[in-house]
Amino acid sequence: MAALELTAGDVVLDLACGTGANLGHLQGKVGTAGRITAVDFSSGMLDAARAQAEANRWTNIEFRRADAARLELPPESLDGAICTFGLSAMPGELEAIKHMAVALKSGANFVVLDCKAFTGVARIFNPIAGPVFKYGTNWDYHKDVIKGLREVFPEVGVREFNSGCNYLAIAKRKQDRSLARRKPTNQMVQE
Numbered sequence: 001m002a003a004l005e006l007t008a009g010d011v012v013l014d015l016a017c018g019t020g021a022n023l024g025h026l027q028g029k030v031g032t033a034g035r036i037t038a039v040d041f042s043s044g045m046l047d048a049a050r051a052q053a054e055a056n057r058w059t060n061i062e063f064r065r066a067d068a069a070r071l072e073l074p075p076e077s078l079d080g081a082i083c084t085f086g087l088s089a090m091p092g093e094l095e096a097i098k099h100m101a102v103a104l105k106s107g108a109n110f111v112v113l114d115c116k117a118f119t120g121v122a123r124i125f126n127p128i129a130g131p132v133f134k135y136g137t138n139w140d141y142h143k144d145v146i147k148g149l150r151e152v153f154p155e156v157g158v159r160e161f162n163s164g165c166n167y168l169a170i171a172k173r174k175q176d177r178s179l180a181r182r183k184p185t186n187q188m189v190q191e
Contacts, residue, residue, distance in 0.1 A: 001025045003111045003170045009033040010079035016086025020049030036061045068096035073103035082111045087145045094148045104173040112169040
């Protein structure tokens with residue numbers, strides 16, 4: 001959440017929101033003055049996320065059932081976007097990444113927490129883990145989401161965890177020097 005660099009009143013997108021695990025954290029960042037759009041392809045996931053929002057009386061969240069690869073958002077309308085364990089499981093992830101780059105405001109971040117194939121010694125588990133997770137979660141360990149982020153965004157920092165299987169990627173939309181951002185940007189660590 002810190003990597004999103006959000007403040008009260010901001011507008012943020014939770015792409016592939018699932019059951020809404022990020023909503024409470026996002027609500028804590030943007031407050032009641034901000035807006036959250038939660039997008040998922042699964043109506044069942046959206047129903048669970050909506051129920052969570054209703055139980056907590058969060059009224060500033062819009063829920064949208066949509067295909068992330070075809071998601072149309074107004075240009076430069078988002079102060080940040082997050083996708084947790086979604087891009088590696090969805091078809092058309094590069095198109096979804098492109099949509100985020102257009103929808104983000106100058107200097108805003110797209111934060112991705114996701115999975116990829118194991119690296120180092122643990123890579124011996126890839127032939128087993130890959131098919132198991134593909135069947136159970138639709139995860140495709142052959143996808144290179146990080147490469148896709150780097151094709152679209154000029155600045156992408158990556159931190160890996162769990163023998164390289166999990167990573168946090170922070171993709172920053174190019175800073176338009178003619179627009180003054182109201183909040184400072186953090187330095188990115190290049191992989």
